[in-house]
Amino acid sequence: MVPHTAPLGTEAGWPDRPAVPAPPGALAAVERRVLWLSTAIIDHANRVRPNPTGLKVGGHQASCASMASIMTALWFHTLSAEDRVSVKPHASPVLHAINHLLGELDAAKLTTLRAFGGLQSYPSRSKDPDPVDYSTGSVGIGATAPVWGAIARRYVDGRFGGAGTGRQYSLIGDAELDEGAVWEAVQDPMVPGLGELVWIVDLNRQSLDRVVPGIAADRLQGMFAAAGWQVLTLKYGRLLEELFTRPGGSALRTRIDAMGNPEYQRLLRCTAEQLRERLPGTGSTAGPIADLIAGLDDATLLAAVRNLGGHDLGVLLDAYDAIDDTRPTVIFAYTVKGHGLPTEGHPQNHSSLLTERQMRDLAAELGADLDHPWAGFGEGTAERALTAAAAERLRRPRHEPQRPPAVPADLARPAPGGTGTTQQALGRTLLDLTRQAPEAAGRIVTVSPDVSSSTNLGGWLNKVGVWSPAEQTDWFADDAETILHWRERPTGQHLELGIAETNLVGLLGELGTTWSRWGQPLLPIGVVYDPFVNRALEPWSFGIYAGGQSVLVGTPSGVTLAPEGGAHQSITTPSLGIEQPGCLSYEPAFALDTEWCLLAALGNLGKPDGSSAYLRLSTRPVDQTLAAVPTDPAARERRRRQVVAGAYVLRRADRPVVTLAAMGAMVTEALAAADRLAALGHGADVVCVTSPDLLFRALQARRGLATDPEWILAQAFPADRAAPLVTVLDGHPHTLAFLATVNNVPTTALGVTRFGQSGGLDEVYRHHGIDTDAIVAAALDLV
Template sequence: MSPSTPADAEEAGRAREDVLTALEAIERRVLWLSTAIIDHANRVRPNRSGLKVGGHQASSASMASIMTALWFGQLSAEDRVSVKPHASPALHAINYLLGELDDDQLTTLRAFGGLQSYPSRTKDPDPVDYSTGSVGIGATAPLWGAIARRYVDGHFGGAGTGWQYSLLGDAELDEGAVWEALRDPMVQNLGEAVWIVDLNRQSLDRVIPGIAADALEGMFAAAGWQVLTLKYGSLLRELFARPGGEPLRTRIDAMGNPEYQRLLRCTASELRERLPGAGSTAGPIAELIASLDDASLLAALRNLGGHDLGALLDAFEAIDDTRPTVVLAYTVKGHGLPTEGHPQNHSSLLTADQMAALAQRLGTDLEHPWSRFDEGSQESALCAATADRLRRPARALQAPPEVPSDLGRPAPTGTGTTQQALGRTLLDLTRRAPGAAERIVTVSPDVSSTTNLGGWLNKAGVWSPTEHADWFADDAETILHWRERPTGRHLELGIAETNLVGLLGELGTTWERWGQPLLPIGVIYDPFVNRALEPWSFGIYAGGQSVLVGTPSGVTLAPEGGAHQSITTPSLAIEQPGCLGYEPAFAIDTEWCLLAALGNLGKPEGSSAYVRLSTRPVDQSLAAVPDDSVARERRRRQVTAGAYRLRQHAAPVVTLAAMGAAVPDALAAADRLAALGHGADVVCVTSPDLLFRACQARRGQGRERDQQWVLDQVFPAERATPMVTVLDGHPHTLAFLGTIRNTPVTTLGVTRFGQSGSLEDVHSHHGIDADSIVAAALDLVD
């Protein structure tokens, strides 16, 4: 609001100057603390290994102004910020000034159990809104966090409002995930999303010659974003208004990034020679800068918009809350440090002499580096007021709904697929466990119909902040109804899998952020799981608990050929921390595994899950589910613990351990071996991940709660025989099973790119058909 009188305007001007003076002092302290935190980790703290500890003094310095203006002049308690990885010391410095860290914790950067190398929600002792460190993922996470907040608030309330900020470096814009996120239709109306780009025009190795802000402006604007560019600070803008100022602006505007960075390394006298350049404008520029003393000249050249606190505050006030906003803030990498602007300053460390000089210039003490502001000072008052403003009320964690372990339906008969069982289980949950079903939210990238989610989607509806007309509602030939409304429970993104798992991760943190647990399920084609794995893994690291379903999978896709066949995915869950893995063979197994996975979500001891499903039609009677309720429950427990004995011969000489789509071939092979006089037990593996954990626990390398009992029930010592393992995936996934009883083992699986063809031809080609299993078993028996 504009002041109503000249006196009001004068008072407002004085108040602003007082605030800016305090902010400048805080900015200097943030610069010092972030630099000293890294210095202590590398130069002061004892280092037995001699390895460089590292840290990024220059990267933190370039963000000091932006973060000071944002935290101490803009943020509210409901806002959330993703901080670029290499600025984590600046975040810790701010949290220290706000009372969130003690002195001794500042000495633990990159020490075991101390401050993490990059901001971590789950491992850092101070408040961190988003884990970052995997380039591009931290930039986009607040977009998915905004959608998750809207979803929770619309369905259950209590998530409030608040802005979602991403602080990212310009080199991070090279990541494809950034532009995939910008292009997604769900992002275009997120008015609470603000990206602030640290446009320092440097990467790890060099000054980047080709970064052009006007090109970035055009790309963001084309995606529907508001673009605010902060190129010059008040000192430079004042110079541009003087005689000779316009040629100076033109000269700097036309200057390449490397030349500008080189000028930052010049003394004042060198700058007076180089800055005017050549041509007709050199004279007016030289005359203009001749009017400046050396200190003013050096300060003006560095006075870019990303270091002008007033310009930053004005930009924050200008944000349009009807669409996403990007602030392109020109900065100097290493601003305020002796290394500023140097092309190799990314990982460089200040020397002891440089630290001493920096301490003297910034008004601090190298021998007592962790001093806060004096009590009663304006800076101390601003820190205290900011801490009060940003303090979030403690939220009670609501327990997730009880997920039944068994829906009680008779085991299916006839022919069916595990992929079909996914949709059927979700629909059954709405009828038999509505409390759990209302917490389920599904996410897919334009594959809802082809992954058998159609029935669920028709039942649950598509989530949208506002209701949209379904223009095909009265079309009798339309099977999949796209009803978009705020009560919907399915979110459909574009085709980019990284967007899907980014959203999945944020939906999986709502239990902790707002005390409202969700049961998120993401469904993608299994061949694309590897594409999505890294951001999904990072979401798990950040505390997001979700279920990722990969379907259809394997070479069992047959006619689709090598372009759409997954080989390595069966072992991913074994190798992924914080995740359980399942690959069921039958519809009833799918139900039990999915219910077990959902029951692990939304709580401190919870876990994500990966479920691999197939489109192979399977005779469901082969599952031989016991009719007796006690025997059925025993089977269910074994299914969700990793394996069960599907067929037991009176005198076995070989064991066939099969998983997923390979189980029918294993059963057929067992029949043929019996006809040849060789008894075969058949074990159906539902989770190599859980079996491996049980093996590790039995050796004292796992956790007490890992279910070792399943090894004795499914692989008893008295029935130990040579073993053939088989799956539609890489054979190493099940290779460890031979170590349970130290039996000889032959591992069958897929190790080559796929081929188009019938299922029978493709399985034969890869050696996972019944013929191949029989041959491997006979070799072992002989």
């Protein structure tokens, strides 16, 4: 494919204009080098590096250019070693350019943008070779990550120490403010107290397709101010501000203030002669403006029209120095997309790439060499001294990761009798851990979006308390009728958010990265209603990608929530563990299975070789004696190993002619179906599946496509007992359909494939064809 170059007027794409003199000083020289390097990194990936497939490589030179000044001033003047920065996705080459100048990235790596094993398309903590504080790429999620990073840092520092202080910066494209996740984060009750938060909005007023006609900056500023943030607006640079003080200056300010974004952007494409015609406009102020600019030489006029606050190093430094650390701060920095490039201000410059001629002209203007693009600053130069000083200032102490405390595999409780739910087992297991494994329990932190009591975390909350940076008064402490005690204090281990699942998993991801940031492992558990897991999946997935390890509990789940109706019934969530990298999934059927699965999941957290987990739990009361847990210690341990490996045989027939594989709440129906089939003379084995995810991995390993252990397949589905297979779960049937390939047997997969409705449990199960009758009928069809 031919790289996209927008129709920018001339072959070089640069209007015929005199060169604008470069501002003096070492910081300005570093700014020019950052602009050059970020542009050259993308140029090399697209124009220089061989591309035999012809597939577009891509990159965003214009988006990098609008951030070059903001990021230069930040890294080479303001940041401390304890500060952390989330960089907008399309500015990743700017970050790599800065890391190169700081000595953190070898020049050879600058040639590998978007190459296999090279620099990633967007900043990545886990895949980029140079320092990246936050993975970004999914618009809006990277922007909010420092909010949750700030809370995670405070939590770790308050409980264990060593996490230090430091600001949390987000560098945000203005289009990211369209994302609802941003405003969910801004409105969370915890956020107004986070004075370390600083968001810098790159207000270039362009999206992918066009110049945004009305950016409504005043409205955005008002929304942040109403949420308690300090709002700083950097609209004009010092050159323009000085011109505004001259005769005709107030008219010029009014003219630019009132100008629509498209008209302003068009001025950036004008020569000096064209500017003298267009800039005055019409009406009574045209004369004073014309008189003012008549006294300016061409270079000054061209510099003035693009002299916005986000490109004026002095204005940026003053703003950074004015940050109020007692409350969150947002800085609206007006910028020009493509600033300093031939594509400057063009409405279609988002993905446009400079030609070789344009690159050579740019090199000449910026003091670089296209044939030697990665040349550094000379020894003894002020620029070399500045970058070396910044590198020393930003050098972070290394935190050796602590191994998380051992989590017991079994709490040695007797198998429960009577009826119970897997959701109840969650709260009971957490309480048992505080007594039997207090060190491990001390690392657990739970997070909930206002559903703690309804997901059986009440006892845990009463035991460990709610986290707050400062102790709060519990006004209901002396109320005898209050069951859930809301004790907020710095030692609490539960964090309560507002009703926003994206906030919950954003915080969960950052709590899950503390082992790699400060060497302090946490065991984070987030609890959310299972029907809303899909809403939270993207930010949770991004947290896993960034190294965050956590347990997400979805409860209650499925059409088993019969009276709640279709809006609160989950269908696709059982297969998420198979489809989500870096995550194990479990759906236990019994209380003791839940305990074992949760303990196994917690034991995988907080270490370099760890992984996240998803537990799908139910509120359906189940007769716990159906689990038939062996009383012999060795047999019990064998059962536990099978549970956490993915499946176990719950019932064996003398001569099986069919196998029923059931998961979660549907195990009771499978057992009832086996009884009825036996009465008809058809023996049925019943397999309780606890993790289709792990079974699929074992199957892949058997085929030589993975390295996971595969022993569970022989124990749960022995070849000498292979029979036609019926699978059933309270979710989409494809989740278990692959089990037929373990022994290559005929199969029927039962599950939920359509929206449900309210009703009784038997009615809803019958409606979806997952009741006992449906299982019996499917088995008879096979045998």
